[in-house]
Amino acid sequence: MTTPEKASPRAIAWQRRRASMGKVWQEFATNKGGLIGLGFLALAVVLALLAPLISDESGLDVTKAAGQPLSPPNGDFLLGTDIDGRSILLMTFWGARISLLVGFSAAILSVLIGTVIGVTAAHFGGWVSTVLLRFTDFFLVLPSLVLAIALSAVLPQGVWTVIFAIGVTAWPTTARLVRAQTLTIEGRPYIERSKALGGGHLHLIGKHVLPGVAPLVLANTTLVVGNSIIADATLAFLGVGNPAAVSWGTMLETALNNGAVTRGAWWNLLPPGIAIVLIVLAFTLVGRALETVLNPRLKGGH
């Protein structure tokens, strides 16, 4: 017998993984909508991360506001000012930080819960599945906005409460999706082979089921992020959450409550509104593009 180099199989496996990632990227790159969405998202994330470096946070403080209340867009304030004389451009810029943070964290939380429940229900079947599915159905029929408001009212105010409230109400659709995908994988003969080799539950889930559902979960996550951002804006608009933090939702709320709308100050409403639309649209574009690349059922033709 020859003695091959020790590292070869693992190295080959990694090489293979890199190659398949490259293939996914190539296919993704053919989708224009997805590329535009991804570019926009990358820009938004980078700008949000760099916000403290390229702008002055003190401008968000009501007491240090520099401009006149509700002045329309002009040379000093490109998007005008709000009722307290703060720059709308600066507020929209900083609002992205909260929206993205809440969006990502809530999405990860909800996808995590959904994946665990979906995989467990499908893998174990029997009464475990029945109980978990009824549990999922229960959350599915609850009006999630009302539940989220109730949760944020009961829990201490703050951004993590909002994340928690969105996360624990948004998971049931993910759980359903993951369960369906797990069931199709569990029906494949290679699961039977693995069982016959002596593989236990952890082995089956870790080696065969999770890698199989991961692409779908990834595509699903990007879509859930968009929904979470909308949920965050909705909650903030309704006055739930931290009123002190500047987010797109609170900007809309302030504009409505302080009479900016009745005075025709459109520059107070449009920037946060358009920002929400653009960022959610970008996530949806990326999510849909990922789905078509990763979900074989959506691939057209043969």
Place this chain on the structure above:
Amino acid sequence: MSPLLELKNLGVTYTTGGGKVTAVRGVGLRLEPGDTLGVAGESGSGKSTVAMSVLRLLPRSAEVSGEILLDGEDVTTMKWGRLRAVRWAAASVVFQGAMHALNPVRKIGEQIAEPIRVHAPEGKPPSDAQLKARVAELLEQVDLPAARAGAYPHELSGGQKQRVMIAMALACEPRLIIADEPTTALDVIVQAQVLDLLGALVADHGIGLIMISHDLSVLAATCARIAVMYDGEIVEQRPSAELMNDPHHPHSQALAAAFPTVGDPVSRFAPATASPLPPEPDRSAADDRPPLLAAENLRVSFRDRTGSRIDAVAGVSLEVRRDEIVALVGQSGSGKTTLARTLLGLQKPDSGRVLYEGAAVPRGGAGLRAYRRQVQLVLQDPTSALNPRHSVYEAVAEGPRIHGLGADELGIVTKALEAAELRPAEKYFGRLPHELSGGQRQRVVIAGALALEPGMLVADEPVASLDASVRGEILGLLLRLRRELGLAALVITHDLGLAWNIADRVAVMYRGELVEVGTVEEVLLNPRHEYTKSLLAALPGGTAVRTVAER
């Protein structure tokens, strides 16, 4: 008089993502009315493409060159309207896999009537009564009661569905029928009935028949001539009996050898494999140890939709000794696979027990895991038995990793792959299943089992989904493993030729029970049970013993 069908220099090229692929080149065939022609070949040889080109049923990406003359008229240049009229009225097709070719939500009577309605002469649609009478007549021709016209496809058995397909093909009284693997999904007894039916219809109505199959003996049973295709070309075309007895082209020889004649001493313990087999080890030493694997009065039952119990396995006792291959044969639905799953501990028996080396197999926990190291499973379809995301190395290393044999994983995997005759092993490490051929995939599955150094393999139809030439190689491997490593095996099959090829003993299963167990020679050459006799009688090639008697 012009021939019924004449293909002149037919070529078909498919345009795929990776360029042009020539599926068929330079094929010439001639069929007179009442003539029967078999087209044999492996998957990818172009045989189905030839058949489908006759009615221009090929996908858009196909480019056809040459001439296809149906009753002297060239199909390739026909106008769309004329082509529609020709389809089914002049030539019809019996498709492969009747279960998928019938519409599940429509009664079979309606489906048989559909072509008659479509091809009715202009302005004279047949009345419902006429249609009904014609459907009844067609069903009668295929030996189905006329009352079955009101049945839905799922209410029929596989053989009955195939008969419905044949009735549909006959509906417009075509002069040519193309049957694409009409019996592939059926088991031997039903296959014999369908073949008899096709043969009788051709003889009675003077219809031309083109039959496509990978199994030469099936073709020889029905067709007067056989054309063997290989790599898009016809390599040999001769009368069936001549070709079966003395195939010239190496590929025809391989096809003929792949399906051995039961009772022919030449093919006993000699599957069609290119590499030589080791000699039979000395097995005279008395073995007083308990049998390696034994089932005692196993009983497994399922509940059907109505809630009544059905015994899939009804009191089976079976022994597999060290160093022997036992073939478990029976029709589909006889409970073979359920028995295998129960032996492996994948299915809990209702009563009875499984003994390994004389000790009862535990039903769970570490004991069951240890048992699974000893008895390994090889599945029917290697394509689905391997995780498409796992490389060959990962697939083979899966077992050793589960059982924590990590010390020299690379060595174990290399040894297992080489034992399964994938040499050099390193070449295959990084491959993914879809980059391998069917035979190589099955070897990977076998290597994955060998990596645990088991005492026994349970193989469920290990060659049923493989091509003829690969079949012999995989059977040779199983036999070689027994002779070299003393690896026992329980091979589940519906194919008596396989049992004759490699098995030491045969167990015949019928409706959940073992009706006959004995050495291969006893059971196959001198069957005692009626069911075994009917299985043997249904073999399309017949058995050597019977052939001798007939001479």
